[in-house]
Amino acid sequence: MNLKEIGEFGFIERFKPLFQNLNQNNQIGIGDDCAIIPVGNNKEWVISTDMLIEEVHFLRSSISPYQLGYKSLAVNLSDIASMGAKPIASFLSIAIPTHIEVDYLDEFIKGYHDLSTKYNTPLLGGDTTKSLQNLAINVTVIGECAKGEARKRSDAQVNDIICTTGPLGDSAAGLQTILQKINSSENNRHLVNKHLQPEPQINEGLFLKTYSAIHAMMDISDGIASDLKHILKASRKSATIDIASLPISDVLTNEAQKQHWNATELALSGGEDYELLLTMAPESYERISKAFEEKFGKKLHCIGSIDEGEPEIKYTQNGESIEIHSSGFNHFKS
């Protein structure tokens, strides 16, 4: 069988059950944005690891070393944010082609350090080795929260509304700008920057988890068409997404018109926005979204609702059912 047939998630599903019965002391393993490890009686650690490989995740000619350092940590902190946890440490492993300049590496570390400082996350270790060809980066992050507070993908409840902490599709449009070598403008520089230097929603996650009405959370790394399905599978629910409610920034709307891109498609299946996707009790939306907007000066966008049923997404537009075939990013299948 070719890996293409099952994709990355099919591969993970093949070995996940083998290890589940080795879990100790209520550890929660493979399947969420982070693993959860209880620590003492009152705390738990959440842990995640993510890799960035040159030519798979980034092109060295398109991202500055500073941005690459920042992004390597940001995509990992994003998983900590999705649990509603506070980051406490990171580890950095890096395989370096021998011809890379030390100045390049210094800039990489500067980006990594600036984000570490922003969220008070010390780098506590890692590994450094030679690579024969491409630059490869692996980061592991540890976060902490009170026992039982981490938000899981399996926490969605029927009638919950589905929200995101920010606009969707900007990062995918930034990637298209890079790949299609579109001339730089103020508009597309904003989109490219969203792609090259995403911001983890750490403070937003910490704020949201203080409300018991916030149920499931995850971060949007592969596009909501794919990511929401993880919540639905883990929670054994279905969902309806209202296409007209998808938060699309004015910058993306303008640029999509100019480049003849489908902004809705980018918002649904474009990855790497690193906003949070969450579900919450509908009666709390008004109160929480008001407090969220007061604190962060931006909206909590409501895009749909959780229903009973098979883990599928139904799409509507102006109340009418519509067919959409968006899948999001999947290594080996894409």
Ligand code: ADP
């Ligand atoms: P995310 O996009 O949030 O980083 P992924 O989609 O990469 O999560 O991974 C889904 C789940 O599968 C996570 O719980 C992750 O820890 C787990 N996983 C992915 N690859 C492996 C692997 N090689 N070994 C063990 N667990 C893995």
Ligand code: MG
């Ligand atoms: Mg994630």
